[in-house]
Amino acid sequence: MKSSIIKSVLRYIEDTGDEIKEFRETLHANPELSLCERSTRDFILSKIPRKEFVCVHKFDDTYGFWVDVAFGGNASASSAAIRADIDALPIQEETGLPFASKNAGVMHACGHDAHAAMAFGALCAAVKHYDVLRENIKTGALRFIFQAAEEKAPGGALALIEKGVMKGVEAIFGIHVMPHIASGRFAICDGGIMAGGERLNVTLTGNGGHAARPEEACDLILLAGEIITSSQKLVSRNTSPLEPAVVSFCEIHAGAAGNILPSSLAFSVSLRSLDPVVLKNIRAGVEKIIKLRCEEYGASFLIEAVKGYPPMINEPGAVGKYLSAARNALGESGVVYPEKPVMGGDDFARYAQIAPGAFAFLGTGAGSETYPLHHPKFNLADSDILNGTKLLAALICEFAG
Numbered sequence: 001m002k003s004s005i006i007k008s009v010l011r012y013i014e015d016t017g018d019e020i021k022e023f024r025e026t027l028h029a030n031p032e033l034s035l036c037e038r039s040t041r042d043f044i045l046s047k048i049p050r051k052e053f054v055c056v057h058k059f060d061d062t063y064g065f066w067v068d069v070a071f072g073g074n075a076s077a078s079s080a081a082i083r084a085d086i087d088a089l090p091i092q093e094e095t096g097l098p099f100a101s102k103n104a105g106v107m108h109a110c111g112h113d114a115h116a117a118m119a120f121g122a123l124c125a126a127v128k129h130y131d132v133l134r135e136n137i138k139t140g141a142l143r144f145i146f147q148a149a150e151e152k153a154p155g156g157a158l159a160l161i162e163k164g165v166m167k168g169v170e171a172i173f174g175i176h177v178m179p180h181i182a183s184g185r186f187a188i189c190d191g192g193i194m195a196g197g198e199r200l201n202v203t204l205t206g207n208g209g210h211a212a213r214p215e216e217a218c219d220l221i222l223l224a225g226e227i228i229t230s231s232q233k234l235v236s237r238n239t240s241p242l243e244p245a246v247v248s249f250c251e252i253h254a255g256a257a258g259n260i261l262p263s264s265l266a267f268s269v270s271l272r273s274l275d276p277v278v279l280k281n282i283r284a285g286v287e288k289i290i291k292l293r294c295e296e297y298g299a300s301f302l303i304e305a306v307k308g309y310p311p312m313i314n315e316p317g318a319v320g321k322y323l324s325a326a327r328n329a330l331g332e333s334g335v336v337y338p339e340k341p342v343m344g345g346d347d348f349a350r351y352a353q354i355a356p357g358a359f360a361f362l363g364t365g366a367g368s369e370t371y372p373l374h375h376p377k378f379n380l381a382d383s384d385i386l387n388g389t390k391l392l393a394a395l396i397c398e399f400a401g
């Protein structure tokens with residue numbers, strides 16, 4: 001039964017490939033920044049099939065929304081959710097594509113246009129196969145989440161969670177296109193797949209002075225140098241080599257002239273780990289180093305902690321469903337398991353803190369013409385979008401017995 005539904009669903013995706021491609025191109029040409037996705041939302045909503053069993057949940061105070069293909073029974077019971085993000089980035093596009101961004105300085109450089117198209121295609125497949133799916137999925141719904149503001153902390157997932165998007169969700173699935181993985185591949189692992197992160201914005205203050213009289217001043221540049229150097233041992237010496245972690249100093253600002261020791265200095269440091277405990281320990285370590293060194297130098301400090309996203313921990317049961325869908329959609333040779341995690345983050349992790357979740361990567365790499373995510377020349381092939389749509393469509397069949 002399941003295999004005949006899958007066959008029909010995959011054929012449907014092949015047949016409607018042009019529509020899905022156009023859907024993505026329209027989104028790509030009209031990108032909107034995080035928290036500004038009004039026309040993106042309205043465009044997607046205008047394309048949602050109108051049926052009595054299709055329920056749209058949209059709001060006045062967030063452009064994120066979700067669409068249920070409802071099978072009846074308890075209205076709050078939901079079999080499974082698929083999440084796509086819909087926001088773009090402040091980047092001037094340089095692809096030269098016929099459907100390149102019409103909005104100056106804004107670009108879909110993270111593939112969220114493709115994610116939305118894939119989820120839309122899977123939603124249409126669910127609507128088209130409603131009757132046969134309903135025979136097997138007797139209660140609840142298949143939920144398709146179109147989330148705003150993934151690129152901007154604290155992320156648009158929180159707003160939707162507040163609105164009740166996770167009510168009754170038994171499993172949730174997310175996808176991200178990935179140029180460093182070959183096109184046609186699906187990659188996933190159990191446990192941590194994306195890191196949690198936190199940024200510390202630090203300001204040091206102390207007695208400035210003449211460059212020629214250092215004995216009368218507090219040298220904040222030397223102090224910052226010691227803090228930066230000492231912090232490197234937090235990963236190399238204080239964390240197990242088997243626990244991935246990152247301490248990256250990404251900004252430092254001080255000084256205005258070549259003969260003045262400055263009286264203030266600011267830096268920021270990005271901390272990442274796949275394990276919340278490791279992240280907490282690293283943060284405590286950096287704070288301790290700052291405190292001790294500042295005491296030694298007679299400087300003051302102020303630390304502002306900016307929370308990023310939590311680590312994304314894949315639940316093995318949800319991973320199993322994803323793997324089965326990927327084998328059906330892309331074939332055994334298209335499956336990479338277990339894939340290595342990445343130290344970037346995604347606020348999909350917030351959903352997975354509430355219900356079992358699985359986040360996976362869809363390869364879009366195609367040799368030398370491939371550019372990384374967030375690059376002004378980033379693009380992917382139509383076949384990648386088709387692969388992703390098939391994958392998500394096959395995934396909904398996993399819930400059909």
Ligand SMILES: [Zn+2]
Pocket residue numbers: 110151373374
């Ligand atoms: Zn991104």
Ligand SMILES: [Zn+2]
Pocket residue numbers: 110111112150176
């Ligand atoms: Zn992204």
